Amino acid sequence: MSINPHPTLPDFDYIKPDNIEEAAKFLVEHPGQSRPLSGGTDIFVRLRDGVWKDKFLVDIKHLDGMKEIRFDPSTGLTIGAAVNMNRVDLHKVIHEKYSILAEAARSCASYQLRNRATIVGNICNASPAGDTIGACLLLDGVLNITGVEGSRKEPLDTFFLGPGKTKLKIGDIVTSIQFPLPAKGMQGKYIKHGRNNLGDLSIVGVSVVGVPDKRVASGFRMRLALASVAPTPLVVKEVEELLARKNISLETIIEAAQLASIACNPITDVRGSARYRKQMAKNLSIRALTNVWKKLNG
Ligand SMILES: Cc1cc2nc3c(=O)[nH]c(=O)nc-3n(C[C@H](O)[C@H](O)[C@H](O)COP(=O)(O)OP(=O)(O)OC[C@H]3O[C@@H](n4cnc5c(N)ncnc54)[C@H](O)[C@@H]3O)c2cc1C
Numbered sequence: 001m002s003i004n005p006h007p008t009l010p011d012f013d014y015i016k017p018d019n020i021e022e023a024a025k026f027l028v029e030h031p032g033q034s035r036p037l038s039g040g041t042d043i044f045v046r047l048r049d050g051v052w053k054d055k056f057l058v059d060i061k062h063l064d065g066m067k068e069i070r071f072d073p074s075t076g077l078t079i080g081a082a083v084n085m086n087r088v089d090l091h092k093v094i095h096e097k098y099s100i101l102a103e104a105a106r107s108c109a110s111y112q113l114r115n116r117a118t119i120v121g122n123i124c125n126a127s128p129a130g131d132t133i134g135a136c137l138l139l140d141g142v143l144n145i146t147g148v149e150g151s152r153k154e155p156l157d158t159f160f161l162g163p164g165k166t167k168l169k170i171g172d173i174v175t176s177i178q179f180p181l182p183a184k185g186m187q188g189k190y191i192k193h194g195r196n197n198l199g200d201l202s203i204v205g206v207s208v209v210g211v212p213d214k215r216v217a218s219g220f221r222m223r224l225a226l227a228s229v230a231p232t233p234l235v236v237k238e239v240e241e242l243l244a245r246k247n248i249s250l251e252t253i254i255e256a257a258q259l260a261s262i263a264c265n266p267i268t269d270v271r272g273s274a275r276y277r278k279q280m281a282k283n284l285s286i287r288a289l290t291n292v293w294k295k296l297n298g
Contacts, residue, residue, distance in 0.1 A: 007049055014059065015056050031170045065176065081177070101179075105131075110198070137207075143174050191288045203228060206224065210295075212296065226263070238259040260285040
C-alpha cells in the first residue's frame with residue numbers, strides 16, 4: 001500500500017439512487033469500483049491518499065429511515081445508518097438509557113467531524129480503533145442489512161473478521177443498528193486514551209457496562225470491550241466471568257483488568273508500542289471498571 005505524496009481527491013462519480021434496491025443493484029454491478037457513501041469521513045481520506053480507488057460513491061443518506069432515531073419502550077432503540085454522531089450524543093433517550101453510546105460518540109474527533117461521521121460508518125469501516133464499536137458490542141447491537149438478495153440481521157459480536165474486514169458482502173447496505181432495551185440500572189463508561197485531547201484516534205479505548213443481576217454469585221454482570229489492542233474490537237469474556245463469580249472489590253477489579261491486558265494482541269505503531277498498549281489496557285480497565293462499580297453502588 002503506497003501513500004500518495006501529493007494528495008488531492010481523484011475524480012469519481014456521485015450516485016444518488018432512488019431507493020435501497022437500486023443502490024444495492026448498482027453496487028453489485030460495479031464490484032471493486034464502488035462503495036456506499038455515508039458521512040464520508042473515512043472514505044474521502046482514503047480516496048485522497050490513494051488507498052481506495054473507487055470510481056463511484058453511492059450515497060445512501062437520503063434513503064428511507066436512514067436518518068431516523070426510534071425508541072420503542074417495549075423493544076428498544078434503532079439508529080438509522082446515516083444518523084450522525086452529534087445527534088446520538090444529543091438524544092435525550094440515548095443519554096438516559098444508553099449513555100455509554102453517547103459518551104463514545106462524543107469521544108470521536110471534533111464537533112465538526114461528528115456532524116458528518118456516523119456510528120454505522122464507524123462500524124462498517126471496521127477499524128480496531130473505532131471508538132463507538134465497543135459500546136455497540138456491549139449493548140448487544142444488531143445490524144439491519146439490505147442487499148440484492150433481501151434483508152437480514154447481523155449481530156455485531158460476529159460481524160468483524162479483521163482490520164477493515166466484516167461480514168458485509170458486495171451490495172450490502174446497513175440500514176440501521178438496533179439495541180434491545182437495557183437491563184434496569186445499567187451503567188456504563190468509555191475511556192479513550194489518545195495522543196492528545198483534540199480528537200486523535202485511540203491508543204487504547206475501554207468500554208464497560210454493568211448491571212445488577214441476582215442470577216450470578218457477585219450480584220452484578222460487568223462487561224468490558226477494548227479498542228486498538230487487537231485486529232478486531234475485543235470483548236473480554238474472561239472479565240465478565242470473573243466479576244460474575246467473585247465478590248467485586250478493588251482486588252477483583254485489578255485481577256479482571258489483568259485478564260483484559262492478557263487478552264490484548266496489539267501492534268506497535270506511530271501512536272504507541274504493543275507493550276505500552278497492554279499496560280494501558282490494564283490501567284484504563286481498572287479505572288473504567290471502578291467507575292461503573294461506583295455508579296452501580298449509588
Ligand atoms: C479528522 C478525522 C478524525 C477522526 N477521528 C476519529 C475518532 O476519534 N474516533 C473514531 O472512531 N474514528 C475517527 N475517525 C474516522 C471516521 O470519522 C469514523 O470511522 C466515522 O464514524 C465513519 O463514519 P462515516 O459515516 O463518515 O463513514 P464513511 O466514510 O461514509 O464510510 C466508511 C466505510 O463504511 C462503509 N459504509 C458506511 N456506511 C455504510 C452503510 N450504511 N452500509 C454499508 N457500508 C457503509 C463505506 O462504504 C466505507 O467503506 C476520524 C476521521 C477523520 C477524518
